[in-house]
Amino acid sequence: MAGGFVSQTPGVRNYNYKLTPKVFVTCFIGAFGGLIFGYDLGISGGVTQMEPFLEEFFPDVHRKMKSAHQNEYCRFDSQLLTLFTSSLYLAALVSSLFASTITRVFGRKWSMFLGGFTFFVGSAFNGFAQNIAMLLIGRILLGFGVGVGFANQSVPVYLSEMAPPNLRGAFNNGFQVAIIFGIVVATIINYFTAQLKGNIGWRISLGLACAKQMLQSIRGTNEVDEEFQDLIDASEESKQVKHPWKNILLPRYRPQLIITCFIPFFQQLTGINVITFYAPVLFQTLGFGSKASLLSAMVTGIIELLCTFVSVFTVDRFGRRVLFLQGGIQMLISQIAIGVMIGVKFGTVGTGNIGKTDANLIVALICIYVAGFAWSWGPLGWLVPSEISPLEIRSAAQGINVAVNMFFTFLVAQLFLTMLCHMKFRLFFFFAVFVFIMTIFIYLMLPETKNVPIEEMNRVWKAHWFWGRFIPDEAVGVSAAEMQQKSV
Numbered sequence: 001m002a003g004g005f006v007s008q009t010p011g012v013r014n015y016n017y018k019l020t021p022k023v024f025v026t027c028f029i030g031a032f033g034g035l036i037f038g039y040d041l042g043i044s045g046g047v048t049q050m051e052p053f054l055e056e057f058f059p060d061v062h063r064k065m066k067s068a069h070q071n072e073y074c075r076f077d078s079q080l081l082t083l084f085t086s087s088l089y090l091a092a093l094v095s096s097l098f099a100s101t102i103t104r105v106f107g108r109k110w111s112m113f114l115g116g117f118t119f120f121v122g123s124a125f126n127g128f129a130q131n132i133a134m135l136l137i138g139r140i141l142l143g144f145g146v147g148v149g150f151a152n153q154s155v156p157v158y159l160s161e162m163a164p165p166n167l168r169g170a171f172n173n174g175f176q177v178a179i180i181f182g183i184v185v186a187t188i189i190n191y192f193t194a195q196l197k198g199n200i201g202w203r204i205s206l207g208l209a210c211a212k213q214m215l216q217s218i219r220g221t222n223e224v225d226e227e228f229q230d231l232i233d234a235s236e237e238s239k240q241v242k243h244p245w246k247n248i249l250l251p252r253y254r255p256q257l258i259i260t261c262f263i264p265f266f267q268q269l270t271g272i273n274v275i276t277f278y279a280p281v282l283f284q285t286l287g288f289g290s291k292a293s294l295l296s297a298m299v300t301g302i303i304e305l306l307c308t309f310v311s312v313f314t315v316d317r318f319g320r321r322v323l324f325l326q327g328g329i330q331m332l333i334s335q336i337a338i339g340v341m342i343g344v345k346f347g348t349v350g351t352g353n354i355g356k357t358d359a360n361l362i363v364a365l366i367c368i369y370v371a372g373f374a375w376s377w378g379p380l381g382w383l384v385p386s387e388i389s390p391l392e393i394r395s396a397a398q399g400i401n402v403a404v405n406m407f408f409t410f411l412v413a414q415l416f417l418t419m420l421c422h423m424k425f426r427l428f429f430f431f432a433v434f435v436f437i438m439t440i441f442i443y444l445m446l447p448e449t450k451n452v453p454i455e456e457m458n459r460v461w462k463a464h465w466f467w468g469r470f471i472p473d474e475a476v477g478v479s480a481a482e483m484q485q486k487s488v
């Protein structure tokens with residue numbers, strides 16, 4: 001059983017499922033919970049290279065950006081500037097630790113209301129900011145809104161629970177489609193608002209997050225509540241589960257705990273958020289003009305959106321492992337090529353010129369890298385952790401998944417510009433090493449989970465060459481309620 005992979009796990013029951021309009025509409029609406037999160041991911045990178053924004057809040061960075069003698073790698077190096085981007089994810093990390101408890105005790109509706117309110121206030125703070133303190137407070141409030149009320153905590157799990165097993169991957173990947181759609185919307189808005197005179201452009205970009213609240217009002221109507229009745233039932237059932245954080249530490253849940261920790265860790269160490277957060281800054285570092293850098297970021301965002309649909313239509317046909325492995329190899333090759341080209345053009349001193357042909361080639365390589373991520377580690381990084389855990393540990397597992405994801409998102413966002421300044425073109429090789437390691441990890445440690453009902457997932461772990469030793473025989477084929485009685 002090479003790499004622990006089995007195309008059809010023995011003993012797994014195959015149920016007959018019918019895709020009803022109710023399930024389709026419910027999952028479609030749920031997936032779009034990621035749109036606001038995606039908007040926040042994409043908006044900060046464009047704003048942080050707008051000259052009026054930098055001139056008002058980060059004058060030292062603005063002077064370095066305008067200097068003709070500045071090292072290209074260090075032009076935007078500022079811990080305070082990166083804190084503007086990363087503070088949201090630190091707040092989301094903290095709030096995500098409490099989100100599972102809030103959701104379990106008070107239900108999704110009230111947690112979404114709390115998240116929506118803090119998100120609205122945070123957007124207002126950013127849009128009307130007069131100083132750095134207001135900017136940071138706004139970003140922190142946005143982070144709490146994302147962590148408590150929005151997509152990361154409940155939507156991936158909800159989609160995995162609601163969708164038929166043979167379509168679970170496609171529906172769950174809709175969450176990533178919504179995230180990327182939000183990023184594309186952000187880059188388009190940044191491109192056009194950057195053309196406006198004075199301080200109005202960046203204020204519109206940051207303040208438009210308030211307008212996104214209409215999505216939450218759509219989700220809060222009585223009609224949508226009826227569609228979410230199954231979610232409410234599942235929520236009520238989850239309230240009966242005691243000690244999920246204690247349960248997940250038991251040996252029988254070792255596979256879920258390890259996978260839930262390592263997949264979000266590797267997802268962020270692919271280096272994708274270098275592109276997501278700082279694409280305009282990165283392109284400007286490579287010699288693109290301000291307008292061209294925003295346009296290039298828009299192009300890469302659109303390509304990522306389109307390629308995410310590849311995963312939607314193939315993940316339940318070819319499986320998770322094939323996409324993980326193919327995407328990892330594609331990202332690895334393109335990252336090495338990008339690092340080599342930048343190294344040749346700018347060396348270690350960070351000075352030099354890049355021609356139009358070479359610049360276009362680098363953009364093409366970045367697009368190839370983004371495409372590989374878009375149909376593999378992007379959507380599957382949310383899908384797999386949400387579908388592998390039984391009810392008695394599901395809330396804790398998703399809490400860990402979000403916390404690890406947000407922590408390393410914060411770390412990459414905070415340190416990238418400094419790492420670029422000191423590691424220079426070698427930074428791309430740094431991320432390439434992690435892409436290589438994570439691809440090996442998937443090959444050896446992740447069994448195929450396509451078309452497997454969530455309640456049957458223990459059979460997959462039991463059949464795995466390594467994880468099988470942790471799964472007791474009596475854990476295979478028993479109900480969630482029986483498992484709960486055995487684990488408390």
